[in-house]
């Protein structure tokens with residue numbers, strides 16, 4: 001598995017590194033040549049010219065800026081950036097992303113609109129009729145309507161978070177947080193906060209849940225939904241009314257007098273992390289799923305992965321192979337070719353593994369059955385079911401109704417897993433295009449290296465060091481690995497397209 005798998009990974013790392021280092025230095029030098037505003041009136045419009053970040057609107061303290069942000073290799077988004085760290089704290093994330101090649105226009109006509117000459121409106125705040133667009137020093141972008149005694153707020157970015165909530169921002173039950181790669185989400189329930197993994201067309205499985213302890217205040221039905229807010233003293237509070245929180249999730253620096261800015265981010269590995277800004281970097285202050293429970297991250301070891309708290313952490317559920325089946329999506333219900341292994345659905349093969357259990361199985365649904373056969377049959381007959389885990393002591397049968405992710409090694413053999421793998425018809429053409437892509441990438445990278453000359457040695461050095469740090473030795477797929485936790489500007493689109 002080594003050479004074949006490592007090459008794309010190295011290329012990928014290389015590309016990430018190149019994008020990371022080259023672009024920002026250029027931007028810093030050029031920033032001053034752009035008009036930046038502290039308030040935008042109706043009728044304003046601007047088009048992008050400076051990658052990777054072109055400030056449009058600043059706030060008075062100079063910490064945050066709204067502007068065009070380059071994402072991945074060529075895509076464009078609208079983002080609010082924490083300037084000292086270049087960390088995006090809010091992004092518009094249009095359904096179809098803008099491109100630096102097309103003529104994208106940012107305009108404010110009462111609503112904020114991002115449009116492109118080919119596709120029309122890419123993203124907008126919906127039709128509101130404001131007078132000014134302002135960026136507050138909390139990083140909140142607001143469309144305001146002049147009025148007495150004070151301007152009213154018609155729209156604010158704090159109500160539409162992307163992957164981060166900032167200190168002071170209310171996270172309500174109307175909002176959801178999505179990780180940068182859009183694979184994970186966070187939302188509030190009646191009395192809890194939870195993390196989910198997203199699959200198109202499938203009910204999102206929950207893999208972390210914090211039920212409000214209600215120690216100092218109880219949640220009262222009919223008094224409105226709860227909301228969450230990061231407090232400057234170092235905790236995530238769940239509130240129903242402002243008076244007293246119904247729960248306090250404290251960070252490491254809780255009440256330690258850290259004066260600066262805090263944020264809470266749903267990372268691309270599915271973990272929820274809090275950070276504070278110490279003046280030169282974001283310092284990790286809280287992890288919803290601590291390292292000692294790393295296997296409880298639903299995709300800790302990727303699709304069809306097996307996670308254990310020893311070295312190496314990851315393997316394949318099917319121990320006869322070193323390369324796990326590729327990540328799948330949807331269900332197995334679409335076509336009915338009617339072979340013996342598909343009952344009114346797609347073709348699949350089956351394998352079984354002893355000694356595994358679901359991560360956070362207390363959050364998973366189960367039904368009680370009399371035997372392993374009964375458990376397997378209930379899954380076999382149902383094309384929404386991707387697998388099942390049976391515990392022959394309790395008789396519990398856990399059905400996995402989403403494409404198989406990582407399962408956790410269980411000490412005892414009483415737990416048996418049954419897993420379906422879709423039978424792929426045209427894997428030949430797929431690997432062909434993959435090879436083509438690797439060649440293309442290689443050529444691109446070589447050209448770049450030739451052009452930079454000097455940078456090359458540093459890059460390779462960096463990669464060597466990273467590999468030695470152990471980043472490159474498991475079967476973990478790239479998007480699941482938190483490459484530079486807490487750092488700015490992760491190249492999401494790039495890693496996404498690379499996987500295909």
Ligand SMILES: *[C@@H]1O[C@H](CO)[C@@H](O)[C@H](O)[C@H]1NC(C)=O
Pocket residue numbers: 109110111113121127129
């Ligand atoms: C602002 O522009 C958008 C997109 O072109 C348009 O749909 C909307 O009606 C405009 N709003 C006003 C108040 O002109």
Ligand SMILES: *[C@@H]1O[C@H](CO)[C@@H](O)[C@H](O)[C@H]1NC(C)=O
Pocket residue numbers: 061137138
């Ligand atoms: C942010 O603005 C508010 C009022 O507009 C002000 O009271 C506060 O001190 C400002 N904070 C910072 C960090 O500048």
Ligand SMILES: *[C@@H]1O[C@H](CO)[C@@H](O)[C@H](O)[C@H]1NC(C)=O
Pocket residue numbers: 158168169170242
């Ligand atoms: C958060 O919600 C509280 C209570 O509704 C409100 O007083 C406060 O202004 C809100 N903060 C923001 C930034 O919207």
Ligand SMILES: *[C@@H]1O[C@H](CO)[C@@H](O)[C@H](O)[C@H]1NC(C)=O
Pocket residue numbers: 278279280281283
């Ligand atoms: C901030 O944190 C970084 C990393 O932990 C550390 O290297 C740096 O010295 C800290 N800076 C300050 C001002 O404390």
Ligand SMILES: *[C@@H]1O[C@H](CO)[C@@H](O)[C@H](O)[C@H]1NC(C)=O
Pocket residue numbers: 319320352353354
């Ligand atoms: C794979 O697992 C089975 C039990 O599930 C075990 O009997 C077998 O020895 C394992 N094979 C390898 C190669 O580890």
Ligand SMILES: *[C@@H]1O[C@H](CO)[C@@H](O)[C@H](O)[C@H]1NC(C)=O
Pocket residue numbers: 382383384385399401
């Ligand atoms: C198949 O599984 C899904 C998900 O658990 C369930 O909602 C549905 O009722 C099952 N269908 C049958 C026929 O059992």
Ligand SMILES: *[C@@H]1O[C@H](CO)[C@@H](O)[C@H](O)[C@H]1NC(C)=O
Pocket residue numbers: 392393413414
């Ligand atoms: C459960 O399965 C294991 C392994 O197959 C077996 O040794 C054990 O006797 C079974 N226990 C019960 C209660 O059936």
